[in-house]
Amino acid sequence: MPGVYDRKKNSAITRSISPSYSNALSTYFGEQTPDFSMAEGSHNAYVAALEAHGTDVTILPPLSKYPDSCFVEDTAVMIDEKVIISNMGHPSRIGEEVAVLEYLSKEYDIIRMPEKCKLDGGDVVFYDDCFLIGLSTRTNEEGANFLNDEIKKSGYDVKYIKIPESTLHLTTVCSTPRPGTMIMAEGHLNLEEFEFVEEIIKIPNSESYAANVLGYSNDRVIIADDFPVTRRKLMEHGFSITSVDMSPIMQADGSLTCLSVFLK
Ligand code: GLY
Numbered sequence: 001m002p003g004v005y006d007r008k009k010n011s012a013i014t015r016s017i018s019p020s021y022s023n024a025l026s027t028y029f030g031e032q033t034p035d036f037s038m039a040e041g042s043h044n045a046y047v048a049a050l051e052a053h054g055t056d057v058t059i060l061p062p063l064s065k066y067p068d069s070c071f072v073e074d075t076a077v078m079i080d081e082k083v084i085i086s087n088m089g090h091p092s093r094i095g096e097e098v099a100v101l102e103y104l105s106k107e108y109d110i111i112r113m114p115e116k117c118k119l120d121g122g123d124v125v126f127y128d129d130c131f132l133i134g135l136s137t138r139t140n141e142e143g144a145n146f147l148n149d150e151i152k153k154s155g156y157d158v159k160y161i162k163i164p165e166s167t168l169h170l171t172t173v174c175s176t177p178r179p180g181t182m183i184m185a186e187g188h189l190n191l192e193e194f195e196f197v198e199e200i201i202k203i204p205n206s207e208s209y210a211a212n213v214l215g216y217s218n219d220r221v222i223i224a225d226d227f228p229v230t231r232r233k234l235m236e237h238g239f240s241i242t243s244v245d246m247s248p249i250m251q252a253d254g255s256l257t258c259l260s261v262f263l264k
Contacts, residue, residue: 007053009216012260013103015072016062017043023067024252025090027170029209031251034067038248043070045244046259052242053216055262060103063204070249071258073137073171074120075100077147078263079154080132082109084147090121100261104206108263111150114182119143121260124167127197128144128175134170161193171257173208177201177215177239183230185211201237203230210247212255222256 018024021036047057063069068090075097077084083099086093101110113119123134124147131151134145148158167173167188174184180198184191185208194200203211210227213234221239224231224246234241246256 003028005069008264009050009053009214009262010264011056011058012050012059012205012262013060013072013100014043014047014260015060015070016040016048016064017070018067019064020067021070021080025068025092025256026252028253029045029250030253034252035248039070042245042248043238043259046246046249046256049092049242049244050214050260053220053222054216055180057260058103059122063096063099066093068252068254069099070098071122071252071254072096072100072261073123073258074169074203075141076104077119077121077124078108078261079151079156081116082150082154083113084111084113084150086121087113087115087117087143089118089136089140089143096156104261104263113143120169121261122171123163124174125174125182127182128179129195131156131158132161132170133158134163136169137165138165138169139163145249147162159196160191161189164188166207167208168253170226171212172253172255173211175211175213175215175257177213177234178219180235183211183213183234195210199237201233203227203233208254209250212257214256214260224250224256 120138123139183201187205210230214222225243
C-alpha cells in the first residue's frame with residue numbers, strides 16, 4: 001500500500017557528526033558556532049530516540065571533508081524500493097551524496113539526477129500518498145521535475161511548494177506527524193497551497209524550529225526539546241511525545257528529519 005513505509009520507519013541511515021562541524025552552513029537558526037562535541041551528544045540522543053521507537057539505525061562513519069554531512073536527508077529520496085540520489089544544492093555539500101550512494105547501492109536501485117538538476121532531500125515531504133517538493137534556493141525546477149517524473153512512475157502524486165527566503169528547506173517549517181496531519185510554522189508558507197491537507201497544526205513562528213517532527217505509528221512523535229507551545233499543541237492533538245535536545249544541531253540549521261534517511 002502506498003505511503004506505508006514512511007510511517008513505519010523500520011530502518012534508517014544516519015551519519016556521525018563531521019570533525020569539521022564547526023564549519024557547517026548556518027544561516028537561519030545558528031547563534032553560535034556549531035560545536036562538534038555538543039552535536040555528538042545530541043546525535044547520540046537522537047539515535048537512541050529512533051531506536052526506542054523501533055527504528056534499526058545504521059550509523060555511517062563521519063566525513064571530515066564535509067561539515068554538513070550528518071544531514072543525510074539531503075542526499076537521497078526513497079520512493080519505495082528505489083533511491084534518487086540528489087545533486088546537492090549548495091556547492092560546499094557537493095560530494096556528500098557519493099558515500100551515501102555507495103552504501104545504499106548494495107541494497108537498492110539507484111537513480112542519479114542529470115547534472116543540471118539540483119535538489120536537497122530536505123525539500124521533500126511525504127504527506128500520505130503525495131510527495132510535496134519545495135522549490136527553494138537548494139532545489140531548482142530541473143531537480144524538482146526530475147524527481148516528479150520518478151515519483152509519478154511509482155504511482156504517487158506530487159505537489160510543488162514555493163519556499164520563501166525566510167527558510168532553508170520545506171522540512172525546516174513543516175512535517176507530517178501522522179497521516180492526514182501536518183504541523184507547520186506560521187509566517188512562511190502560503191496556506192492556500194496546502195488546502196488538500198486534512199488537519200494543519202499551526203505553531204507560532206517564534207517556535208518555527210519545532211515544526212520539524214518525526215511521526216511514528218499510534219500518534220507517537222519525536223520533537224525538539226524546549227518548545228513548550230508546540231509540545232502543548234501536540235499533546236492537545238493526542239500525541240505522545242519524546243523530545244531530544246537538538247540545540248547543537250539547530251546551530252547548523254539542521255532539524256530532526258535532516259539527520260536520517262528512512263529506508264523501510
Ligand atoms: N547546514 C545545513 C545546510 O545548510 O544544508
